[in-house]
Amino acid sequence: MAEFNVNVRESGKVKVLDLHGYLDAHTAPELEAAFTKLIDNNSYQVVVNFNSLNYISSAGLGVFMAYVETMRDNKGDIKFANMKEGVYNIFDLLGFPALYDFYPEEEEAVKKFDSSDNSEK
């Protein structure tokens, strides 16, 4: 089995990234490639599902920091869902909860995008 992989699917207008395995300095470029592709396709509303991610180092956290502003500048965001406690603790140590939205379930994160679209109208 691959050490890490990322799968992209659609939930309405929102793109959902499923992360699997171990996200470190070796595998972070795969996640960067996925984000670059989303931006190329003008997809800025992104939910990352961490359900199958077992491990993250600062190289992985850096990827979200590198892309979040582009998403937000284009009326999108990167929202996090289904994170295991051990992985969440690392995000917490680096101050992410003050600046990013975390949801227990993917569905809620996706809904949040839908409701913010409606409120703009």
Add this chain to the structure above:
Amino acid sequence: MKKELSVNSTTENLKSIRDFIKYEALDAGFADEAANKIILAVDEACTNIIKHAYKYSIEGLINISVLNENNKFVVSIIDNGGHFNPNEVPEPDVKEYHKQRKPGGLGMFLMKKLMDEVIYNNLSDNRNQVVLVKNLPQ
């Protein structure tokens, strides 16, 4: 007894480094949660060596040794990528960090948060040593 692992400086080896540390940390008596902190701290230290000391050259060597003494789990990581002064790396202000999106410094910050002690030494022959210490559960 001292256990050692020596690997080339490539991110491909981070997995074997983590496996080695996991085995030793659990063997020393740490619970999963504490073992995971040590694993991440060692990953961060080695990632910094691969990136900054060896600048992604695979020729470099990383020597890791683990010692269990006086109720302390001591991980020593040595590279010979040229001397490095940890005081020149500013500690990130986490809020500012997110605004500036400047990479770097996060690994060292995490290491400090995750371990009980982090010590940097300049050794002879252009070698650097990072010592990561975690106190064993009493």
